[in-house]
Amino acid sequence: MSNLTPREIVSELDKYIIGQDAAKRIVAIAMRNRWRRQQIEPELRDEIAPKNIILMGPTGVGKTEVARRLANLTGCPFFKVEATKFTEVGYVGRDVESMIRDLMEIGVTMVRKEEIERVRIKAEKAAEDRLLDLLLPGSRPKTAGAGFYMSPAEGDAAPLPGKDEGTREKFRKMWRDGLLDDKEVELEVSSQADPGVSIMAIPGMEDMGMQMQDALGRLFPNKKKRRKMKVKDAYEVLIQEESDKLIDMDKVIEQARERVEQTGILFLDELDKVASRQEHGGGVDVSREGVQRDLLPVVEGCVVNTKYGMVKTDHILFIAAGAFHFAKPSDLIPELQGRFPLREELQALGKDEFYRILTEPRNALTVQYKALLGTEGVALDFTREALEEMAAIAEKINEDTENIGARRLYTIMEKLLSELSFEAPDKSGSKVVVDREYVRCRLADVVEDRDLSRYIL
Known part of the structure; x- marks a missing residue:
């Protein structure tokens, strides 16, 4: 709290x-x-x-x-x-x-x-050791963890400790430098067994059906299957497995x-x-x-x-x-x-509130669209007059049709920038300034035609 x-x-x-x-x-x-x-x-x-x-x-x-x-x-x-x-x-x-x-x-x-974040450092260290065991089978006298099967055959001579430790540390450094990300390894992963039984949901009792399905699923053991994946992906899987080992689910449920x-x-x-x-x-x-x-x-x-x-x-x-x-x-x-x-x-919203909604919040629509078009290399900017015009249009449409509050700004903004959004990949490196005339030009038809605004705005 x-x-x-x-x-x-x-x-x-x-x-x-x-x-x-x-x-x-x-x-x-x-x-x-x-x-x-x-x-x-x-x-x-x-x-x-x-x-x-x-x-x-x-x-x-x-x-x-x-x-x-x-x-x-x-x-x-x-x-x-x-x-x-x-x-x-x-x-x-x-x-x-x-x-x-x-x-x-x-x-x-x-x-x-929260618990996964708390144990993440320990899980990463254990996952890294298991990953090195995959890359260098037999590099440790006794491999830890049961999530992999690439272990040396019985009777193989153990490598010299000094030489083996040096190789292992070299691989560790290569892994941390990202040089092994694209190398493939084989890993045993768990998958929830399918009980093969479907529970028909009765209206009003969907939750009971889900709990029955969950209970039946627990009766069947998890299946193990071997998968080939890149080292980077295997590392994430191993982190998840190690995190699950470190977390006490009974404690998690009690805290929750x-x-x-x-x-x-x-x-x-x-x-x-x-x-x-x-x-x-x-x-x-x-x-x-x-x-x-x-x-x-x-x-x-x-x-x-x-x-x-x-x-x-x-x-x-x-x-x-x-x-x-x-x-x-x-x-x-x-x-x-x-x-x-x-x-x-709560009070209904008017022109002044709409203008503030477009400019003040951290997640304002103008900020969102600038970021979206910025990914295409288009610099988008709004003048104060353009924002005031959009706020006035939102208020007018809400009065003439259904009052849907601030959600009206979503439809206006999308209609206003739809053409630019479509052409943005071809305009990389350009700057677009949205002013009052731009707004009036793009929204003139739907604002003047009341019937059309009902369907579009």
């Missing part, structure tokens, strides 16, 4: 997300409260439940990005799921608890990557479970789509309310069975989001409303 202050969290989010200061503040406080909770004595710590959040606002204003960037910033396991996934197969839908299983998978993967339970973030999108509206009776609202009642125990706190063991959801932070154009948070069942005490409305 990061010990960043709320002000520092907001400052970091400002580097990628324009505006929405109130939403940034509310999630920053939620994350700081998690850190504060860890400092309290265990007796009281377990009693402090997370204050779940509902973010309301039209699409493309940054609801998902706020949660995703927050998770990346703090190193928390993060998983996004649409609430409509639980209704799209009729009254059955997907198993609601599957989102906790998916979050646990992400936690295990995250901790395992702790991290998921204490710092996990589950982003529940499109919550408004499962809110029942009072003016409609029966029909699809039965399914919507059923999803809410299925969500309720998970959000309140329960124990979910995963293939890594039981996971408690009491202290997982749930951030729900939705446009809430027609439904309102008050249309949710009362029990679920009570589990989302914090609510914040």
